[in-house]
Amino acid sequence: MMASDILVSEVGPRDGLQSIKTVMPTEAKKAWIAAEAAAGVREIEVGSFVPAKLLPQLADTAEIVAFARGIAGLTVAVLVPNLRGAQAAISAKAHKLTLPLSVSESHSMANLRRTHAQVIEEARGIAAAIAELPEEDRPHFEGSLSTVFGCTIEGAIPQGQILRLAEQLMEAGCDEVGLSDTTGYADPASVKAMIRAVRGAVGDDAVTGIHLHNTRGLGLANVLAALDAGLETVDSSLGGIGGCPFAPGASGNIVTEDLVFMLQAMGLKTGIDLPRLLEVRGIVADALPGEPLYGFTPDAGLPLGFIPEKTNARLEAAE
Amino acid sequence: MMASDILVSEVGPRDGLQSIKTVMPTEAKKAWIAAEAAAGVREIEVGSFVPAKLLPQLADTAEIVAFARGIAGLTVAVLVPNLRGAQAAISAKAHKLTLPLSVSESHSMANLRRTHAQVIEEARGIAAAIAELPEEDRPHFEGSLSTVFGCTIEGAIPQGQILRLAEQLMEAGCDEVGLSDTTGYADPASVKAMIRAVRGAVGDDAVTGIHLHNTRGLGLANVLAALDAGLETVDSSLGGIGGCPFAPGASGNIVTEDLVFMLQAMGLKTGIDLPRLLEVRGIVADALPGEPLYGFTPDAGLPLGFIPEKTNARLEAAE
Numbered sequence: 001m002m003a004s005d006i007l008v009s010e011v012g013p014r015d016g017l018q019s020i021k022t023v024m025p026t027e028a029k030k031a032w033i034a035a036e037a038a039a040g041v042r043e044i045e046v047g048s049f050v051p052a053k054l055l056p057q058l059a060d061t062a063e064i065v066a067f068a069r070g071i072a073g074l075t076v077a078v079l080v081p082n083l084r085g086a087q088a089a090i091s092a093k094a095h096k097l098t099l100p101l102s103v104s105e106s107h108s109m110a111n112l113r114r115t116h117a118q119v120i121e122e123a124r125g126i127a128a129a130i131a132e133l134p135e136e137d138r139p140h141f142e143g144s145l146s147t148v149f150g151c152t153i154e155g156a157i158p159q160g161q162i163l164r165l166a167e168q169l170m171e172a173g174c175d176e177v178g179l180s181d182t183t184g185y186a187d188p189a190s191v192k193a194m195i196r197a198v199r200g201a202v203g204d205d206a207v208t209g210i211h212l213h214n215t216r217g218l219g220l221a222n223v224l225a226a227l228d229a230g231l232e233t234v235d236s237s238l239g240g241i242g243g244c245p246f247a248p249g250a251s252g253n254i255v256t257e258d259l260v261f262m263l264q265a266m267g268l269k270t271g272i273d274l275p276r277l278l279e280v281r282g283i284v285a286d287a288l289p290g291e292p293l294y295g296f297t298p299d300a301g302l303p304l305g306f307i308p309e310k311t312n313a314r315l316e317a318a319e
Numbered sequence: 320m321m322a323s324d325i326l327v328s329e330v331g332p333r334d335g336l337q338s339i340k341t342v343m344p345t346e347a348k349k350a351w352i353a354a355e356a357a358a359g360v361r362e363i364e365v366g367s368f369v370p371a372k373l374l375p376q377l378a379d380t381a382e383i384v385a386f387a388r389g390i391a392g393l394t395v396a397v398l399v400p401n402l403r404g405a406q407a408a409i410s411a412k413a414h415k416l417t418l419p420l421s422v423s424e425s426h427s428m429a430n431l432r433r434t435h436a437q438v439i440e441e442a443r444g445i446a447a448a449i450a451e452l453p454e455e456d457r458p459h460f461e462g463s464l465s466t467v468f469g470c471t472i473e474g475a476i477p478q479g480q481i482l483r484l485a486e487q488l489m490e491a492g493c494d495e496v497g498l499s500d501t502t503g504y505a506d507p508a509s510v511k512a513m514i515r516a517v518r519g520a521v522g523d524d525a526v527t528g529i530h531l532h533n534t535r536g537l538g539l540a541n542v543l544a545a546l547d548a549g550l551e552t553v554d555s556s557l558g559g560i561g562g563c564p565f566a567p568g569a570s571g572n573i574v575t576e577d578l579v580f581m582l583q584a585m586g587l588k589t590g591i592d593l594p595r596l597l598e599v600r601g602i603v604a605d606a607l608p609g610e611p612l613y614g615f616t617p618d619a620g621l622p623l624g625f626i627p628e629k630t631n632a633r634l635e636a637a638e
Contacts, residue, residue: 305474
């Protein structure tokens with residue numbers, strides 16, 4: 001296990017909020033993002049540049065990006081479904097753009113009504129638009145391979161197809177490709193195998209992050225496998241909100257609080273103040289009345305004598 | 320990761336039932352144990368030989384052991400708090416006896432009103448009682464180190480103290496020592512370090528199993544670390560019942576269904592028929608009205624095209 005920094009990338013304000021019906025007020029989103037950044041979270045996906053009629057929950061994304069850009073040290077990430085969304089993200093000066101590409105073409109057609117070739121074409125257009133900017137203004141551009149561990153329509157996707165799409169995204173001009181377990185089908189062995197295969201195709205530097213779900217309870221075990229395989233960026237959602245939960249009580253996204261507890265207990269550095277992070281739940285809970293928040297660590301509390309970010313610190317201190 | 324068999328040791332009928340107030344009828348326990356054995360579970364901790372007034376839920380342990388002994392291929396395990404309980408377990412012909420020893424002396428005094436020296440003395444007495452039996456009748460005798468990753472009274476326990484107790488249990492005549500994360504304080508790094516340290520003290524063959532909790536959501540990640548460190552037996556509870564949950568919604572024990580899903584998805588052999596295992600939940604739910612059952616896999620279902628016990632089978636099949 002590596003001892004270097006792990007980047008916890010909070011996706012709640014985008015992935016979380018788009019999956020639930022309650023519309024969070026803009027001011028509450030700002031309070032959430034500010035509080036989480038103040039707790040030490042260094043990257044937050046704050047919204048998505050999709051038509052407001054499709055996702056009214058995220059209609060204020062431009063305003064949220066402008067606000068978040070004012071927070072020193074925070075990487076402001078957004079999701080963009082196409083070139084049009086990317087242009088809006090560029091105008092708003094987001095630091096990072098993520099374009100999803102479902103490796104299952106059936107899933108891509110069902111969700112975005114686009115073939116693989118069409119999504120790759122959008123990627124090419126976005127890369128060209130970014131290339132026109134002065135170098136210091138260019139956002140980081142990630143192509144995210146979704147349903148990479150299988151899809152509810154097609155089941156497992158042939159690895160050759162996944163690797164070809166990863167290569168095409170990089171050739172189209174992406175800075176990196178992400179891996180996304182949209183359906184919660186991943187397990188620790190397939191996580192390691194997939195990271196190895198995609199890195200083999202496009203290079204280690206082009207694969208640094210992963211978006212895992214907790215649909216079948218394996219979220220943190222899969223994170224452990226991803227870290228073992230060398231990744232350093234992990235997506236999660238405060239309170240585990242969002243991420244297509246299958247059933248009441250079944251969280252979709254990995255819970256940021258539990259993830260940070262695990263990393264810190266293992267002695268890995270996250271830069272996050274865990275007690276302050278736990279306090280952010282109150283902001284989210286107040287702004288989403290009636291929505292369940294997930295997570296075990298918030299209920300259980302920290303272990304007696306817990307010393308964050310120092311491996312076995314408690315055990316050594318007890319000698 | 321090893322490809323050999325993993326033994327999933329079901330502790331629900333003991334650890335699960337002792338933690339909840341509802342008393343499960345004896346016939347329901349038998350139906351549960353029979354159904355889980357029929358699904359392929361090879362070891363079940365079926366009860367505890369403690370005074371009935373302390374744990375009325377487990378007062379029928381002798382009858383349950385006799386019943387479970389009639390199931391071919393099943394290892395019938397019981398918890399024994401002392402020599403007196405071990406004598407009852409021996410009379411009932413249990414295959415495996417587990418004596419807990421809390422490595423935190425404060426915890427040991429609070430829970431069992433016994434010092435470490437007194438528990439070691441009980442271990443010695445139990446080993447002597449076993450040695451008097453004909454060789455073919457001798458049960459396997461495990462000393463289980465509880466609160467090994469820290470205790471809610473003392474916090475972290477000095478490793479030297481843990482290793483000394485492990486050695487004393489083996490010297491007293493235990494066949495092996497188990498590790499138990501009673502408080503849910505473990506993380507993947509400390510799990511690996513603890514296994515390495517205790518194996519170093521008493522030998523690899525004397526440490527084969529671990530009892531982990533999911534108190535802070537790290538249960539399956541900790542299992543992964545334990546398997547990586549070479550263990551082959553993992554305790555869990557059907558529906559995650561029991562195991563001192565801290566709060567509503569916070570499961571204590573690892574959920575057998577999620578554990579088996581993870582192992583099989585990774586290509587590890589468990590001998591368990593997962594769809595049949597999932598059906599056992601109905602028996603437990605019917606017999607414990609009002610008690611919550613935990614687990615993600617039962618709600619989410621198995622992935623489309625899931626092929627158990629073959630690593631990346633779905634991915635390869637999709638080629």
